[in-house]
Amino acid sequence: MAVETIRQSASPLANWTKMPQFRRMDVLEPVGNLTLRFNTGNYIELGWDPPKRQDCVTEYEVCLDQLDEVNGTTHCENVTETFWYARFINIYPCTYYDINVTAYSNVSEPSPGEEIHAHTGPYQVINSCTSSNSTDEIYVSWLAPWGESCVTSYNIKWCGGDMYSFRCYLNISGETNVSKDARDYLITGLEPDVYYNVLITALGEDDTASEVIERPQKTCSAVRAVILMFNSSLLRPLCPRCSALENQSNQCACAFDNACVPQPEERRQLRWSL
Structure with missing residues (x-):
């Protein structure tokens, strides 16, 4: 038994395998069920489900990428970990966007980005x-x-x-x-x-x-x-x-009741005529 112990300690490879090994940092799971809740010509709201280990999430990054060959822009916002939705206002109507959501953590690497495509609607009349x-x-x-x-x-x-x-x-x-x-x-x-x-x-x-x-x-x-x-x-x-x-x-006053309701002076005439 003593000889066998000496052989194990004399093997550098055997000793190395017993030492704590360096482990690569975990990666967060991506967010789930990324969907558009509202989509108009100047307003977008999207929501998602948190990763399985949501207690590890510190914040979300939501990026809106305008798909335009000339004026294409990317705008990102950080969302606190307690909110699972984001809103963008003053966007362009009738425009294609890529929307990407990434979860971040202090104890693991960021999640892979989850992406959806959106086509904004027209502005209101x-x-x-x-x-x-x-x-x-x-x-x-x-x-x-x-x-x-x-x-x-x-x-x-x-x-x-x-x-x-x-x-x-x-x-x-x-x-x-x-x-x-x-x-x-x-x-x-x-x-x-x-x-x-x-x-x-x-x-x-x-x-x-x-x-x-x-x-x-x-x-x-x-x-x-x-x-x-x-x-x-x-x-x-x-x-x-x-x-x-x-x-x-300003050539026409669009009152909701127009001239259908008698004015005060007309009410007096109405009572007299009746």
């Missing part, structure tokens, strides 16, 4: 306007968004009820799509003396969409219309169909 000069119609108009190269059509929704009710989005009264060249639409078949929310969205390529623009509008009262019919002296000019182009040059 501008100078949108609504008006109503009847009991059952609302006229809506708009101008095309900036950077409209990827606009494929426009979506118009409307819902009746409280002018400020968020439940309106869950109770759509009607909806239609119009061509990318359209700049106005006449909504018909509405109820009199009702507040409606008109929702305007620019639709883009690859199933993208702009932010929704909401315009409240009230239809004229049926009682008011009857009074005006039988008493022409009370008839005052109803708001014309206000176009977005006129609104842009």
Whole structure:
């Protein structure tokens, strides 16, 4: 037994194998389930699942790479380890981006980057306007968004009820799509003396969409219309169909109730006439 012990200690290779060996630093696993939560013409939000050893993560680096041969840029932001999402604002519409997320740690090497591709949607429409000069119609108009190269059509929704009710989005009264060249639409078949929310969205390529623009509008009262019919002296000019182009040059005031509600001096005349 003594001889065997001497032989083992005399072998440098045998002694080296018993010594603690240098181990390469571990590598974090990549983030999982990287997805786009919101994607409009000027806003992107993405989310992900943390690596399995999330207690080792100190921060995430999220990089947005604009795929443009001329003006391509890369913008990166650091996100604390407790947040599993990132938001980018003031980005370009109708633009392709590569988005890369890497997890960092103080006790291991960074994770491999996880990447997805995104095509941003169009900007929202501008100078949108609504008006109503009847009991059952609302006229809506708009101008095309900036950077409209990827606009494929426009979506118009409307819902009746409280002018400020968020439940309106869950109770759509009607909806239609119009061509990318359209700049106005006449909504018909509405109820009199009702507040409606008109929702305007620019639709883009690859199933993208702009932010929704909401315009409240009230239809004229049926009682008011009857009074005006039988008493022409009370008839005052109803708001014309206000176009977005006129609104842009301040030629038309797009009030949500237009001239449907009598002014104070008219109310006195109405009581006298009745």
